[in-house]
Amino acid sequence: MSRRTMHGRALWRGVVLLVLLAIAGALAYGWRDYANFSQSPLHVEASGQSIDVGRGSSLKDIVAQLRQQGISTAQPLYWRLLAEQLRVAGRLHAGEYALGTGMTPRDLLTNMAAGKVLQRNFTIVDGWTFRDLRQALAKAEKLRQDGAELDDAAVMQKIEAADEAPEGRFLPETYAYVKGDSDLDILKRAHTAMGKMLDTLWPQRDPKLPLATPYDALILASIVEKETGRADERPRIAGVFIRRLQTHMLLQTDPSVIYGMGESYAGNIHKSDLTTDTPYNTYTRPGLPPTPIALPGKPAIVAALHPASGSELYFVARGDGSHVFSSTLDEHNRNVACYQLKRCP
Structure with missing residues (x-):
């Protein structure tokens, strides 16, 4: 073999080696770049951002949307490789997905595959x-x-x-x-x-309540709900109304009157309003109003079904969110004079 031939083969092997090294380097760089893509946060500027994936959207469509919104600048090939690696290609669900700060492409594709919509x-x-x-x-x-x-x-x-x-x-x-x-x-x-x-809750109610149906309980609970926001007072206020129903007294509850006034209520209730008859005026009509007057929560319903025992028939607002209770009209009138008219002895 001539020296020239040997030199040519050596040169060829060197070229091949350089090409292989270049390819290996490119692959290593590409892999590092891909790994960095999959683990780096998306470009989410603030909380509250989302991406809305329409029905029938392909991975290509989703990537295009992410790029359009400025959420990702990565090439579509990386997204395809990640989807194949996660085995979610073709299994991405439509819907709206939250884009939190710190979320990575891996996180987003995993959420889409699981259908973890916003x-x-x-x-x-x-x-x-x-x-x-x-x-x-x-x-x-x-x-x-x-x-x-x-x-x-x-x-x-x-x-x-x-x-x-x-x-x-x-x-x-x-x-x-x-x-x-x-x-x-x-x-x-x-x-x-x-x-x-x-x-x-209805089957667990206290016995001997003057409530014929669960709807009656709902009506009473709505009144209790509007009369007080204090948890400790709900059973006592429910007890007052239950005893009034049992003794055929008028309920005389202002929130029901206000509800019956509808849009004519301007923030204050006057004596004339208490004497103007409506289906919800519990000063002029006996018993419960025809419907609830609000949406009662569970605590108010429980209070209506399990009222506090006692003899109290009246209550008046103190002005601080709480109420003073009394069993006689004389005592109630003194409380009204004190807390409503500011004529305390």
Whole structure:
């Protein structure tokens, strides 16, 4: 073999070696770059960001959306490799996904494969009226408004409760929802929750209550809810109203009168309002009002079903959120003079 041939082969081997080293270097660099991509946080500027993956979206579509939103600048190949590595390619669910600060591409694909869509919370507040509830639902973020144009009766029909008046029928609680859920979905869940609550608590009620049905308990609980926000007073106030019902006394509860005044109530109640008859005026009509006057929470319902015993028939607000209770009209009048008219002895 000539020296020239040997030299040529050596040169060729050197070129091949250089090429192989270059390829190895490129692969090593690419792998490090890929590993850095999969473990580095996405470009999420602040909490509250999300990505909405539509039905039928491919991984390519999702990556394009991430790039368009400026959340990722990585090349689509890296996303494909990561999806294959995680074995989630073709298994990404549609929906809205939260993008938290510090979230990596690995985290995001894992959430999409598990269908861990972004959940929001809607809280029904104890003591709201049904009107308050509907107004709050109309402002809820990313909640579809299927019932916005319906009147109350049509809403009740939509949630399969057409024979019921809506007031008081929805349990105050926090309900999680996802994008695509509607106001009617939350109303149906809250209505079902209240029904289950009453079904559980009604059989456990104190005996000899002058309440014929669970609905009567709901009405009384709504009055208790509006009369006080203090947990320690609910059973006592419920006891006052129970004894009034038992002795056929008028309930004489201002919140019920206010409810019956509707939009004419301007923040103050006058003596003339107490004598103007409405179905909800418990100064002019005996017994319970025809419907609840608000949405009572569980504590108020429990108080209505388990009122405090005693002889108290009256109470008056102190002005600090608490009440003074009394058993006789004379004592009550003295309390009114002291705490309402500021004529304490």
